[in-house]
Amino acid sequence: MAELRYRGTVVQRGEDETVLDALERAGVAPPSSCRAGACQSCLLRARAGTPPADAQRGVRESLRLRGYFLACRARPDGDLELDDGDEDRQVEAEIVELGHLSDDVLGVRLMPRRAFEHRAGQYVTLRRHDGPSRSYSIASLPEAGALELHVRVVPGGAMSGWLAHTARVGDTVSLQGPAGDCFYLQDRPTQDLLLAGTGTGAAPLLGILRDALRHGHRGQVVVVHGARTHAGLYLEQAFSSLARAHANVRYHRAVLAGEPSDGVTVGPLDAVLSDLVPVPKDWGIVLCGDPGVVHAARRRVFLAGAAMADIRADAFVPTAAAPGLA
Template sequence: MARVKHESRWYPLESEESVLDGLLRQGVAVPNACRAGACQSCLMRALSGEIPEAARVGLKDTLRTQGYFLACVCKPVAGTELEVAGADALRVPARIDSLTLLSASVLRVRLSTDAPFDYRAGQYVSLLRADGLARSYSLASLPREGLLELHVRLIPGGAMSGWLAREARVGDTVAVQGPAGSCFYVPGHPEQPLLLAGTGTGLAPLHGIVRDALESGHTGPIWLFHGARTPEGLYLMDALRELAARHSGFHYRPCVLTGGSRDVAEGALDVLIRAECPRPVGFRAWLCGDSGMVLSLRKKLFLSGLSLKDLHADAFLPSAPRVEPVGAR
């Protein structure tokens, strides 16, 4: 008999019973639909224990490496003890270590956490102010750097960005929750060409992923496209040019809609990408930033031959205005 632990309770599985069926039978609510290992509605994450390979067939590498599996086709062998969870997040106390303007509209926020914070470069976290105000930001840092780095776009009237830009001070206490997201580098195919494209602060996770790939010894070509409306929207140009100078396989291509120059291409991001990478079959790609751009580019890259499982998209959505219920925590 196998046993499954979920939220500190153990649930026995009958012979040949899936994790999904066993949990449902014993009153645990788990989302599910096709129950045939296809639709992925029942994704869960293994915290400990052996997951049969059959329960991970068809999952993206980024999900597999995080321990995700399909509960509906997961039939642990007798004697297995499995600890599972949904996508439970943790809040970690952090302090503001530095606040630096990278451009007129992008603020770099570095945070130090009391406890080590486990994440992959390119994932995102929620930043929580002491009063509970929360916003989601991608991590631009690498785990080995210790400090967490966020690129915060300064939005007129923005609650969190306005606070960070005008009122927050070094040393202030905040909290981070996460990490989440499957936009990160996965070792194992060092020769695979990589394509990274982002607009605005979509550069943050891409900067982390590029450096992660280079430090992991990636040998295939790496293309980084950063798009903005005008040159003022570009940032970290010097750092990225330096990185490109040190790594011959890394190509940095900034791009603006108007105001291009000798060093900055002018035109639509997807046109530039098509010109530089005309046939991206076999590439792995990460797309981050404006959701319209991300969705349209993902479709274009898929149609031009990139496999869906090699396409990682992280569309940045503006936070919706919301009314706080009186007395709500």
């Protein structure tokens, strides 16, 4: 049975337990959210011992090489000595703007207190000083200085509720990351791009589109934003004006309920993508937002001819309860 050493506590990992489960049982758990390997908020470092390779999937190479891994995915056979990693991975950031982009989406701008290298479209993990950690995607370009995040307000949400009702401009949070490979690839300036997502999955799409246009992208860019109803298309103005200003950009909307009209289709996002780009072979594809929709869309574009290597996705996997609380 593997022995885990963390914050002065020694824990035996139980059969089938992940490192996160075992540390939670011992009352010394690091922050976590999705428990599915999607948000990277549970990143730990193995100072001694070897973390399982599948618990390092998606972790940036520079961190992987230094022993960082995802505690919610790790079921190591050998002993591990653990810590939270270098303090410089956490950056203090000040909330410099907080306002509604729609009834249930907040726009949040965070100014890191020191240099914070990132790409538009990647995600960061926000940590409140009194506990919860959650991941959010970046809609702004690095030159903007402050990071622009779009946060859907979830009823009873520990982070989104705090941002909506308690946090004030001037408050600080801790930022960790960035992570994820949903960003613009400068070395493919003529590749056609399909950027699709639901809900606040539009935030990374806006970031990637801004970056593509800033680099003078020459291929066509098709942006498809899906929502339950028209009210959820909170970036309609921003995307429409970018499409008007750039001949190679097309903006399309998909709603599950409502009336079809010019540029608006009623139907699930993956079906709409098939109609707009029937054969996405050689297209660069980015999919973000609801995990079920991302999964269906990824499958659809792959079966229609897109190469796996050309499909990048961030599924916004919500917080999962610890096993004992589920």
